[in-house]
Amino acid sequence: MNFFLELIAPLENYDFSNFLHNFVLALPASVLAGIIIFFLLLAFKKLHSREYRLYISIAFILVIAVTSSLYNIGVKTGTLFAVYTEWLHLIVRWTHIIFGVAWIGTSFYFNWLDSRLERDDPDFKHLDGYLWSVHSGGFYRIEKLKGPPEKLPKTLHWFKWEAYATWISGFVLLILVYYFNASSMMLKNDGFALTPSLAIIISISLLIGSWFVYDFICKNIEDNKQELLVSIGFVLFVLLSYFLTEIYGSRAAYIHVGAIIGTIMAANVFRVIIPAQKNLVSSAENKQAPNLQLSIDAKNRSIHNNYFTLPVLFIMISSHFSFTYGAVNNWLILVVLSLAGILTRHYFNLRNKKQYKVWILPSAALIMFFLMIFSSLTIFDSDKKQMSSSLQVVSFNEVQNIIKYRCGTCHAKNPTFEGIEVAPKGVIYDTANDIIKNIKLIKAQAVDSEIMPPNNLTGITNQERETIRIWIEQGANINN
Numbered sequence: 001m002n003f004f005l006e007l008i009a010p011l012e013n014y015d016f017s018n019f020l021h022n023f024v025l026a027l028p029a030s031v032l033a034g035i036i037i038f039f040l041l042l043a044f045k046k047l048h049s050r051e052y053r054l055y056i057s058i059a060f061i062l063v064i065a066v067t068s069s070l071y072n073i074g075v076k077t078g079t080l081f082a083v084y085t086e087w088l089h090l091i092v093r094w095t096h097i098i099f100g101v102a103w104i105g106t107s108f109y110f111n112w113l114d115s116r117l118e119r120d121d122p123d124f125k126h127l128d129g130y131l132w133s134v135h136s137g138g139f140y141r142i143e144k145l146k147g148p149p150e151k152l153p154k155t156l157h158w159f160k161w162e163a164y165a166t167w168i169s170g171f172v173l174l175i176l177v178y179y180f181n182a183s184s185m186m187l188k189n190d191g192f193a194l195t196p197s198l199a200i201i202i203s204i205s206l207l208i209g210s211w212f213v214y215d216f217i218c219k220n221i222e223d224n225k226q227e228l229l230v231s232i233g234f235v236l237f238v239l240l241s242y243f244l245t246e247i248y249g250s251r252a253a254y255i256h257v258g259a260i261i262g263t264i265m266a267a268n269v270f271r272v273i274i275p276a277q278k279n280l281v282s283s284a285e286n287k288q289a290p291n292l293q294l295s296i297d298a299k300n301r302s303i304h305n306n307y308f309t310l311p312v313l314f315i316m317i318s319s320h321f322s323f324t325y326g327a328v329n330n331w332l333i334l335v336v337l338s339l340a341g342i343l344t345r346h347y348f349n350l351r352n353k354k355q356y357k358v359w360i361l362p363s364a365a366l367i368m369f370f371l372m373i374f375s376s377l378t379i380f381d382s383d384k385k386q387m388s389s390s391l392q393v394v395s396f397n398e399v400q401n402i403i404k405y406r407c408g409t410c411h412a413k414n415p416t417f418e419g420i421e422v423a424p425k426g427v428i429y430d431t432a433n434d435i436i437k438n439i440k441l442i443k444a445q446a447v448d449s450e451i452m453p454p455n456n457l458t459g460i461t462n463q464e465r466e467t468i469r470i471w472i473e474q475g476a477n478i479n480n
């Protein structure tokens with residue numbers, strides 16, 4: 001029992017009988033809530049199975065009862081909120097990736113399929129093409145028809161929920177990570193001063209507005225002028241990246257570029273691609289000719305989505321690479337990296353059509369190489385500076401004090417910064433050992449870039465960053 005108690009409430013002063021007592025007291029109200037949920041779930045067509053609804057309601061009852069008992073034995077609301085949102089964050093991010101993989105996976109698969117279909121077999125002239133493949137224990141033969149089938153099959157698979165679920169989980173993630181922590185996660189360290197609520201309003205407006213601008217441009221440029229469309233799109237992308245890095249903190253800016261493109265991609269599916277497919281199906285049912293323009297638009301948007309994937313995927317992993325989003329010209333790095341991604345996608349798209357443009361991939365690689373060199377010039381430069389600054393030895397005491405006051409308010413076992421209940425990302429700087437262990441991350445987040453402290457909430461000075469840098473360059477010695 002005590003072991004279980006330690007698991008759910010690791011502090012000795014919560015005694016289990018007290019928890020149990022509160023749990024029993026919380027049950028009647030929780031069961032009532034559970035019954036309401038049981039009937040509310042009837043609203044969802046897929047949940048008409050009684051058994052399914054029963055299990056969901058019981059799960060809800062347990063969650064509500066445990067939560068309210070924890071509250072009643074003295075766990076603070078803020079702490080509960082912090083712990084629950086962190087875990088919710090984990091689950092939502094996990095599902096976001098799973099849905100995203102499913103979406104991009106099917107999109108890549110169908111693109112590949114279309115380009116590899118056997119179309120020249122004289123025995124199968126009645127087909128648009130077919131393809132044999134072998135995968136996990138079986139042979140598959142896929143056929144693409146020239147028009148609609150004589151009779152529509154009972155089950156027709158659509159591939160749309162992957163896209164919608166990716167967008168929905170992504171938006172929830174944006175709320176959890178950025179909107180809930182707008183003052184530390186969205187605002188800029190220096191320069192443009194937004195209020196948190198204004199930052200959120202701008203974010204939502206941009207997500208919605210960008211789709212309408214993109215859609216307007218697509219509709220008003222003729223199908224045979226794709227170069228013009230690509231040029232306008234690219235200029236807008238550059239402006240957007242620059243604008244966002246001007247108004248938001250660096251990571252928020254990057255994520256917003258990704259979120260905006262992701263919204264456009266999902267809206268392409270929702271507003272253009274799926275309506276065109278619906279039109280195909282309904283015309284097949286009514287034996288009418290489908291609206292050809294709808295299909296052409298859908299194909300175009302699907303190609304746009306295909307090119308968007310590589311930049312968006314980079315943005316989603318960019319938070320692991322502070323030398324990109326944390327750099328001074330971070331918007332330019334984003335633009336150039338996206339260009340390399342789009343070029344790479346272009347190469348493979350052409351290759352799938354059996355057009356081999358050999359110059360593309362090496363050019364994309366060179367773009368990345370020169371981006372690396374140019375964006376690292378300041379780091380190379382600081383190697384030179386080290387000579388002059390190393391004359392005077394920085395003491396560890398001085399560094400530890402800076403970290404204690406500028407970082408330790410949040411990054412401690414027991415954070416003292418208001419609103420921070422647990423050390424963010426588990427990064428803790430309580431002891432000399434903690435600091436040594438995390439030295440690379442400190443350098444990346446607070447010396448090579450100015451990402452930490454978020455929005456410089458603790459007012460670290462450039463002099464202090466420089467002191468940490470010199471100490472690290474002198475060997476990060478805790479006996480200095």
Ligand code: HEC
Binds near residue numbers: 184408409410452
């Ligand atoms: C106001 C609170 C606060 C202060 C002060 C603060 N941080 Fe952070 N730190 C955060 C938050 C919040 C995150 C999580 C950011 C996220 O989820 O992306 C974080 C994340 C980090 C990470 C992990 C980054 C990653 O993506 O793995 C490091 C390293 C870090 N901080 C270092 C520092 C250093 C060094 C300082 C002092 C110069 C500092 N922080 C000061 C709140 C703070």
